[in-house]
Amino acid sequence: MKKLASALAGGVAMAALGIASAAAQDSVKIGYMATFSGPPGVLGEHNRDGFLLGIEHLGGKLGDLEVEVLEADDQLKPDVGKQIIDRYLQSDRVDFVVGIIFSNVMMAVYEDVVKSETFLISTNAGPSPIAGESCSEFFFSTSWQNDQLHGSAALQAVNDGVGSVFLVAPNYQAGRDAVTGFKREFEGNGTIAGEILTQINQPDYSAEIAQIAASGAEAVFIFLPGGMGVNFIKQYASSGIDLPLYSGSTVDGTTLPAIGEEMMGGYSSPNFWAPDMDTPVNQRFMADFEKTYGYIPSVYAAQGYDAAALIDSAIRAVEGDLSDKDGIRDALRRAEFDSIRGDFQFGNNHFPVQDWYAGEVISDDQGRATIALGALVAEDYQDAYHQDCPMQW
Amino acid sequence: MSTTLLLIQTLNGLQFGVMLFLMAAGLTLVFGIMNLVNLAHGSLYMMGAYFAAAATSWTGNPLLGIALAIPAALILGLLVELITLRTLYQRDHLDQVLCTFGLILFFNELARVLWGSAAIPMAIPESFTGFVTIIPGLIYPKWRLAIIVVGLLVALLLYVLITHTRLGMLIRAGASNRAMVGALGVNISLLFTLVFGLGAALAGLAGAMVAPLLSVEPGMGDPILILTFVVIVIGGIGSIRGAFIASLLVGLIDTVGRAFLPALLREAFQTQSANTVGAALASMLIYILMAAVLFFRPRGLFPPKGR
Numbered sequence: 117m118k119k120l121a122s123a124l125a126g127g128v129a130m131a132a133l134g135i136a137s138a139a140a141q142d143s144v145k146i147g148y149m150a151t152f153s154g155p156p157g158v159l160g161e162h163n164r165d166g167f168l169l170g171i172e173h174l175g176g177k178l179g180d181l182e183v184e185v186l187e188a189d190d191q192l193k194p195d196v197g198k199q200i201i202d203r204y205l206q207s208d209r210v211d212f213v214v215g216i217i218f219s220n221v222m223m224a225v226y227e228d229v230v231k232s233e234t235f236l237i238s239t240n241a242g243p244s245p246i247a248g249e250s251c252s253e254f255f256f257s258t259s260w261q262n263d264q265l266h267g268s269a270a271l272q273a274v275n276d277g278v279g280s281v282f283l284v285a286p287n288y289q290a291g292r293d294a295v296t297g298f299k300r301e302f303e304g305n306g307t308i309a310g311e312i313l314t315q316i317n318q319p320d321y322s323a324e325i326a327q328i329a330a331s332g333a334e335a336v337f338i339f340l341p342g343g344m345g346v347n348f349i350k351q352y353a354s355s356g357i358d359l360p361l362y363s364g365s366t367v368d369g370t371t372l373p374a375i376g377e378e379m380m381g382g383y384s385s386p387n388f389w390a391p392d393m394d395t396p397v398n399q400r401f402m403a404d405f406e407k408t409y410g411y412i413p414s415v416y417a418a419q420g421y422d423a424a425a426l427i428d429s430a431i432r433a434v435e436g437d438l439s440d441k442d443g444i445r446d447a448l449r450r451a452e453f454d455s456i457r458g459d460f461q462f463g464n465n466h467f468p469v470q471d472w473y474a475g476e477v478i479s480d481d482q483g484r485a486t487i488a489l490g491a492l493v494a495e496d497y498q499d500a501y502h503q504d505c506p507m508q509w
Numbered sequence: 510m511s512t513t514l515l516l517i518q519t520l521n522g523l524q525f526g527v528m529l530f531l532m533a534a535g536l537t538l539v540f541g542i543m544n545l546v547n548l549a550h551g552s553l554y555m556m557g558a559y560f561a562a563a564a565t566s567w568t569g570n571p572l573l574g575i576a577l578a579i580p581a582a583l584i585l586g587l588l589v590e591l592i593t594l595r596t597l598y599q600r601d602h603l604d605q606v607l608c609t610f611g612l613i614l615f616f617n618e619l620a621r622v623l624w625g626s627a628a629i630p631m632a633i634p635e636s637f638t639g640f641v642t643i644i645p646g647l648i649y650p651k652w653r654l655a656i657i658v659v660g661l662l663v664a665l666l667l668y669v670l671i672t673h674t675r676l677g678m679l680i681r682a683g684a685s686n687r688a689m690v691g692a693l694g695v696n697i698s699l700l701f702t703l704v705f706g707l708g709a710a711l712a713g714l715a716g717a718m719v720a721p722l723l724s725v726e727p728g729m730g731d732p733i734l735i736l737t738f739v740v741i742v743i744g745g746i747g748s749i750r751g752a753f754i755a756s757l758l759v760g761l762i763d764t765v766g767r768a769f770l771p772a773l774l775r776e777a778f779q780t781q782s783a784n785t786v787g788a789a790l791a792s793m794l795i796y797i798l799m800a801a802v803l804f805f806r807p808r809g810l811f812p813p814k815g816r
Contacts, residue, residue: 155726158627287788312771313788317732319723322521322653323768330514346628346724354633354650354722356640374628374724 143182144431144438147204149197149225150215150239152189155343158370159217159416160189163239165409166401166417167214170424172408173400178424179431181438186210192217194224201225205232211438212237214423217416219243219262219290230254233441235448237427239419242467244293248504251465256448258422260388261467261499262290265364266297266339268386268472272493273335273362274302280309281362282333284324286344287313294339294364300500309333314344321348325355339364346374353378367477369414369487376477376485383490384475388457388468389418390489395458397425412486418456429453449509465505469498513647518768519761524653526760527660531715532733533740533752534667535708541747541813542683543701545594546602548609550737551730552616553589553709557582557716558725559620562631571634571721578717579710586709590702598701613731620727628726656718663711664753671749680704684747684813736763739795743802745809755810759795766794 148167150160164187171183186208190197197216204210205228213229214237216222222241229236230252238246242261246252273281283298285291295311302308310331312324325348328336336359340348345366352361353375360383361367367375367384369391384390391402391412401421405413426448433447434440451460463469474490536550560581565574593612597605637651671677679700682690691697716730723729740759744751771787802810 155626155628155724155728157621158625161626287785287792292785311784313784314767315788315792319719319729319732320521320525320764322524323518323764326514326517326521327768329517330511343628343724343726343729346726347722350724351650351722354638354640354652356648356650370627374630374726377630377632 142436143184144178144212144427145208145210146178146183146185146427147188147201147208147210147213148185148215149188149190149200149204149213151192151217151221153191156192156217156341157189159240159342160215162370162414162416163215163217163420165405166413166420167239167424168420169401169405169408169417170421173404173421174424174428178428179433179436181431181436190216190218190221192221194221197221197225198228201228205229205234210234212427214427215239215420216241222246226250226252226255235441235444237423239423240416242499244499244501247465247467247499248501249506251505251507253445253507256426256462256466257468258426259419259468260470261501262293263297263300263499263501264472264497265385265387266294266337267301267500268493268497269337269362269364270298270301271472272383272386272474273337274305275491275493276335276360278306278335278360278362280307280333280335282309282328282331282336282359283311283338284321284328284336284348285311285313285339286316286318288316290341291316291339298337298339298364314340317344319347321351322355324348325352325357328359329355329357333359335360335362337362337364338366341365342371346371349375349378367475368416369412370416372412372477372485372487376479379477380479380485382477384477384487386472386474386490386493387415388470388472389415390473390475390487392486392488393457394489395454395456397454398456401456412480412484422453422455422457422460425453425455426451463498463502464507464509465499465502466507467499467502469496471495472497513644514768516643516647517649518765520649520653520657521768522761522764523757524657524660524760525764526757527657527664528715528719529733529736529740529760530660530753530756531663531711531718532737533744533756534663534749535711536737537741537744537747537749537752538680538684538704539708540741542680542687542704543598544687545598546605546609547594547708548606548734549589549612549616550708550712551734552613553582553586553712553730554716554733555620555728555730556585556616557713558631558720558723558729559624559629559716560713561717561720562629562725563624565631571632572636574631575634575717575720579714582713582716583706583710586713587702587706589709590705594705595698616730617727626727628724631720631725633721652721659714659718663714667749676703681813736795739799741809743799743809745812747813748809748811751809751811758798762798763791763795766791770794 152160188200212235217240219241236255238257240259247261285294363385430444430447434443472494475487476490478488480486560578561574564577565571633652640648640650740755744755770791774783774787
């Protein structure tokens with residue numbers, strides 16, 4: 117009797133396995149991870165909402181497969197991110213890992229994901245090692261390489277004929293990278309009037325603003341993401357200094373609700389996208405996003421949205437055969453999908469080669485602050501690290 | 510390094526110090542008199558900022574918004590004291606730390622649920638936008654001057670309250686010897702509630718005053734809380750006078766250090782790393798000050814008498 121029971125149990129288990137492997141063919145499992153907690157949590161929320169809207173616009177499916185999206189909060193802690201990714205790879209066995217807002221979390225999980233031969237679609241973080249020598253066949257970005265944010269701001273200042281700039285950034289890796297990235301494009305065209313590295317999450321910038329006023333600079337560049345930028349800009353606006361403000365990753369859709377008044381008529385941080393971008397995909401995105409989520413989407417939402425369409429195009433190319441990794445990779449590289457930004461193509465390191473635009477802060481028909489697409493700053497702008505990436509295709 | 514720049518930075522330091530004082534006054538009283546480690550003091554500051562921003566968008570008038578935020582923070586403080594902290598006075602500091610740390614998490618999450626995780630707007634009151642020319646060549650934002658004036662007024666009021674009223678006498682007595690005050694028939698639990706409410710209102714005032722200058726977002730109270738603890742440790746726990754002087758000291762040293770230390774290092778070493786090192790050193794200055802004070806005066810600069 118006991119034997120029979122165990123044989124039966126084994127049969128049931130086999131049958132269950134059989135069903136599971138058959139089911140894998142008609143569904144795709146996505147492990148989405150982003151930062152949702154703390155002040156930067158707003159980036160994760162926008163990004164996730166954009167990604168989910170992208171799936172919804174594809175009929176709730178990716179490449180005609182049913183989609184299961186797992187969602188987790190890395191809390192901006194690399195160790196937490198690593199645990200989540202371990203779970204995604206080992207027990208959930210996801211087909212794609214999507215998301216990741218911060219570069220330090222990305223660096224902590226990157227090797228694990230690509231070594232397991234799972235595709236990793238970054239919808240935000242783009243640290244330089246991944247763009248350069250550590251690039252991988254399994255990594256793709258629908259956002260940008262970090263330096264493009266600051267490089268494009270420098271090119272914007274150069275285009276405006278700015279002769280000298282004062283730089284402010286927080287004293288940590290991304291902040292120092294921002295200063296380096298800005299200088300790389302700006303030096304030779306003008307002088308750096310001064311540079312200050314501040315504390316991370318510094319609330320008060322009065323001392324820095326006073327130094328800017330005394331420096332005689334013609335313009336200011338800040339890299340102060342999130343609340344730091346809001347602090348700086350509110351204080352800058354009331355300081356009586358009237359120098360043009362250039363920024364990287366600071367004045368965007370996530371901070372505008374708080375600083376729209378102060379920045380009205382000024383520059384937003386340059387980017388590849390703005391809410392009024394004139395592409396058919398973007399018009400649909402804009403029309404539905406606010407209806408669904410109740411706020412004006414930021415570029416972080418746009419990056420998430422494109423990730424869904426990119427994955428859809430790849431699964432479609434291999435006709436739902438998720439075991440065909442080479443086929444998926446080739447299809448991802450071709451990037452044959454209708455991007456929210458119009459043209460979309462990958463460089464050899466799988467980071468987008470794309471046009472960057474200045475942006476202007478305006479008020480929309482309801483009087484809310486939003487961003488209008490400005491002048492083209494850099495056409496087919498590619499990051500500085502792609503030569504270090506040995507991958508060619 | 511011109512004189513005007515030095516003057517502006519001194520004013521900046523003064524403004525920062527005065528703001529710290531509004532926070533530290535409440536915290537030092539609660540710690541000194543009630544022997545309660547209140548980590549949630551930064552949350553009351555954050556809620557003050559949120560109340561001001563919410564009341565402003567409701568009434569359309571930032572001054573009214575700030576005025577409404579103070580009683581709102583007071584009521585919130587009283588509720589927090591009555592509901593959660595009351596049971597903790599007899600307990601270990603560790604229990605208090607656990608509970609008030611929980612309150613931080615609670616309030617940060619509450620702010621996110623009520624107002625979202627993005628920063629919300631708060632404008633400078635219209636009559637205080639722009640700047641004033643103090644002496645030719647020295648312009649200073651009106652709102653920062655207003656913060657300095659309000660902070661100094663509050664300091665004056667607290668001085669009168671503490672040294673010239675019956676309540677102040679009880680507060681001073683409580684800071685020196687809690688048990689004796691209770692034994693003399695003073696309703697100590699009412700006194701505690703009042704002191705906590707006062708601290709909450711001051712934290713709320715600080716939050717509301719800086720809301721037009723800062724990002725009003727969940728977690729905005731956390732960085733300021735650490736500085737406030739540094740201030741009360743330097744000043745001597747339980748002493749308003751100590752909190753006042755330590756606040757100004759910390760505000761000035763932090764601001765002036767940030768402003769001039771990297772420049773000085775650059776002149777001395779003339780290397781690229783002077784910037785990074787200077788910035789790191791400037792952010793350490795107040796902690797070095799705290800360590801030095803603790804070494805020479807372990808109970809702070811102005812500890813309450815009779816302890």
